[in-house]
Amino acid sequence: MKRSPKPQYQRRNPSTGVRSTPDRFPYSPASTYSEASTVARRTSKNPLAMAVKSVAGVFVACFTPPDTESSKNFGDSKEFKASSDTSSRAGSERRRSSNLSIYASSNNSSRGREPGSLQFTMAEIYKATRNFSPSFKIGQGGFGTVYKGRLEDGTVVAIKRAKKSVYDKHLAVEFQSEIRTLAQVEHLNLVKFYGYLEFEDERIVVVEYVPNGTVREHLDCLHGKVLDLAARLDIATDVAHAVTYLHMYTDHPIIHRDIKSSNILLTENFRAKVADFGFARLAADAESGATHVSTQVKGTAGYLDPEYLRTYQLTEKSDVFSFGVLLVELVTGRRPIEAKRQLKERITAKWAIKKFTDGDAISILDPTLEHTDANNLAVERILELALQCLAPRRQSRPSMRRCAEILWSIRKDYREVIASEAHLQPSYSQRSSSKREE
Numbered sequence: 001m002k003r004s005p006k007p008q009y010q011r012r013n014p015s016t017g018v019r020s021t022p023d024r025f026p027y028s029p030a031s032t033y034s035e036a037s038t039v040a041r042r043t044s045k046n047p048l049a050m051a052v053k054s055v056a057g058v059f060v061a062c063f064t065p066p067d068t069e070s071s072k073n074f075g076d077s078k079e080f081k082a083s084s085d086t087s088s089r090a091g092s093e094r095r096r097s098s099n100l101s102i103y104a105s106s107n108n109s110s111r112g113r114e115p116g117s118l119q120f121t122m123a124e125i126y127k128a129t130r131n132f133s134p135s136f137k138i139g140q141g142g143f144g145t146v147y148k149g150r151l152e153d154g155t156v157v158a159i160k161r162a163k164k165s166v167y168d169k170h171l172a173v174e175f176q177s178e179i180r181t182l183a184q185v186e187h188l189n190l191v192k193f194y195g196y197l198e199f200e201d202e203r204i205v206v207v208e209y210v211p212n213g214t215v216r217e218h219l220d221c222l223h224g225k226v227l228d229l230a231a232r233l234d235i236a237t238d239v240a241h242a243v244t245y246l247h248m249y250t251d252h253p254i255i256h257r258d259i260k261s262s263n264i265l266l267t268e269n270f271r272a273k274v275a276d277f278g279f280a281r282l283a284a285d286a287e288s289g290a291t292h293v294s295t296q297v298k299g300t301a302g303y304l305d306p307e308y309l310r311t312y313q314l315t316e317k318s319d320v321f322s323f324g325v326l327l328v329e330l331v332t333g334r335r336p337i338e339a340k341r342q343l344k345e346r347i348t349a350k351w352a353i354k355k356f357t358d359g360d361a362i363s364i365l366d367p368t369l370e371h372t373d374a375n376n377l378a379v380e381r382i383l384e385l386a387l388q389c390l391a392p393r394r395q396s397r398p399s400m401r402r403c404a405e406i407l408w409s410i411r412k413d414y415r416e417v418i419a420s421e422a423h424l425q426p427s428y429s430q431r432s433s434s435k436r437e438e
């Protein structure tokens with residue numbers, strides 16, 4: 001197929017659903033898994049792509065830093081705690097009105113905001129972050145700085161601030177149509193997009209605040225407790241549900257494009273919420289053709305679908321591939337690329353798959369987890385699913401919906417085995433009392 005020099009969006013044939021024009025990227029495609037995994041994330045020079053990034057992040061660093069002390073101070077403050085009680089109520093008010101107009105322009109930046117409206121003003125952002133006070137800072141990503149803030153209605157939010165270096169009105173219109181879609185996306189396991197503000201050289205995104213760190217941080221035990229396999233299974237299931245929702249989103253499937261452990265945030269109850277729709281894009285809309293968004297390869301080294309890199313075609317199955325990498329990460333605890341390990345273990349997914357096909361799946365279980373019957377059984381089954389997700393050809397990968405179903409069944413069986421283990425094994429107190437009798 002002839003390659004066009006410019007990135008462009010592909011259309012789906014209305015009758016076949018097949019995309020007729022592949023996405024184009026400004027560098028040579030890699031064709032193997034290992035090549036794919038070593039392709040670093042590219043920063044786009046295209047103004048629109050930069051704008052799209054500014055929705056929720058540029059993905060420069062693979063892994064995210066833990067919350068800063070300052071963020072903890074802020075979260076612990078009396079004032080903040082008082083606000084948290086009202087925030088969930090306010091949040092649901094906001095959700096009900098999330099289909100209202102969603103972006104602010106320079107001319108409303110000083111006016112007050114209608115309650116529940118998604119038209120954020122600069123004044124409001126300043127107030128919520130105390131003029132971007134360093135003590136409100138909770139993180140730093142490729143996109144810029146992330147602040148924790150509280151809106152006037154009590155909603156606790158994460159405010160992502162970037163410097164906007166290029167401004168183009170025409171592109172801004174396209175950008176806003178993309179934003180409009182993201183604002184409508186609503187699922188328990190997706191970080192809610194509340195709104196966006198562009199004012200002079202500021203670009204700001206306001207999203208739901210999720211308090212318990214990223215999955216990567218938990219796998220690294222940065223929060224002081226090992227994430228047990230039951231929790232990991234729940235997380236995988238939550239993510240599968242969220243991404244299924246995106247993929248089945250009306251007649252415009254949404255492809256996330258950057259599923260990774262540092263983009264999955266956890267609630268206090270360890271429910272997962274998928275974040276960072278910065279690169280999310282609509283699959284083509286055959287009827288209106290309204291979704292031509294310029295693109296370049298997006299994603300994170302170690303998670304990138306080799307077929308996407310080889311063919312320039314982005315489909316929902318690219319998310320499935322990244323999800324396969326995430327599954328391996330969850331069971332092994334390792335990062336997708338472990339540069340310091342010996343060669344055969346550097347690409348974690350490749351190493352894990354080899355272990356699985358050699359019949360030695362359980363040996364890859366995260367060493368912080370116990371080798372119980374339930375864990376061993378679950379690891380085998382999760383790896384089996386990961387193997388399918390990581391198939392080199394996208395046709396061989398399951399749909400995200402199928403992944404969710406399989407995980408649900410693994411999770412159900414896992415719980416049953418745990419329950420029977422608990423039933424068969426004497427409890428800790430029984431064991432210690434019988435020891436005492438001896």
Ligand SMILES: Nc1ncnc2c1ncn2[C@@H]1O[C@H](COP(=O)(O)OP(=O)(O)OP(=O)(O)O)[C@@H](O)[C@H]1O
Binds near residue numbers: 144207208214
């Ligand atoms: N919605 C949120 N709720 C709570 N904390 C958040 C939220 N979004 C981001 N953070 C914190 O801010 C950090 C930086 O997030 P950000 O999305 O900007 O970048 P990243 O995902 O870490 O990196 P990259 O931009 O390379 O993907 C996260 O690691 C997390 O600790």
